[in-house]
Amino acid sequence: MAQPGALLGLQKTNLRQQAVTALRTAITSGELHPRSALVETELSERLQISRGTLREALRQLQQEGLVVTGARGRLFVRHLDTKEIHDIFAVRAALEALAASVVATNADRATVTAALRDVLARMGKARRTDTLDDRIEADLDFHRLLCVSAQNDTLLHSWTNLEGSIRMSIMYAGRGQAVGNMDVDRHLEMVDAIDTGDPVAAADSVRAHMHWAASNLVG
Structure with missing residues (x-):
């Protein structure tokens, strides 16, 4: 080795x-x-x-x-196969769509979306420095913050237990595909949907993102 x-x-x-x-x-x-x-x-x-x-x-x-x-x-x-990738992202979609729908109707929605935009700014900065570890951590911080902001301990616990699998899935298809899943504009679409205050639109945006991200990894 x-x-x-x-x-x-x-x-x-x-x-x-x-x-x-x-x-x-x-x-x-x-x-x-x-x-x-x-x-x-x-x-x-x-x-x-x-x-x-x-x-x-x-x-x-x-x-x-x-x-x-x-x-x-x-x-x-651990080795992941394509079915496991789809399974991981299906569960992520369910958890994070629920979180997004809750945040969209919260009174402190503006505070949360501002914090999410701050994380995305860090993700953008990591992109310019081309530090893959920083980009991975910024991406995970964004999705973790979304789940934390729902203030649902069971949801957060479920997402946290999935975090290792999420890390594995990020690198499933190699660096090129992985960085595609960390596209700042695609994440901003989710924040914008949450910012509308429409829980259905917020959840749909997360589901669409997860579907695209899984497809990007497995082809």
Whole structure:
């Protein structure tokens, strides 16, 4: 295995979380390929952490849906197929369409849409600097904020449990397709629909975005 950038030695503070972040980045960037085996001895040496700390990090990544268990308990980077991509985006569409419809009818709608536009401004800035990690995080921040703003704990919990799968799906077809899903103008269409105060239009806009995004990834 090559010695790329994400999996380097870590600082001594909060090693587990740093390991989670490094491994997550390596997986979502394609540095660790889908279906590749995660060998504890190799990874702990590269990250310069104990195998116990590494196991804790890998357990969290299993919970996030980035890592799966194979034969004899071996861990592998998760591989998504086209059906799983469509399933993920179908669930996202249901959750985020509900969030959009709720926000559209809230008294603080203007405050929320202003905050969503701020996140999109950051997404646009990341596009100009061409930092893929920043663009991914800005995209996730936008959709997370939409769900948070619905003030429905069950909705947010469901979306959060899906976040690892969302990260995997972003890089499913490679960088070129992934950045297409982070188009600022397409996201602004959702914000504009929410801003009208029409819950049906807001929900429809989210569903249309998710349908397009899934189709863009799987072709």
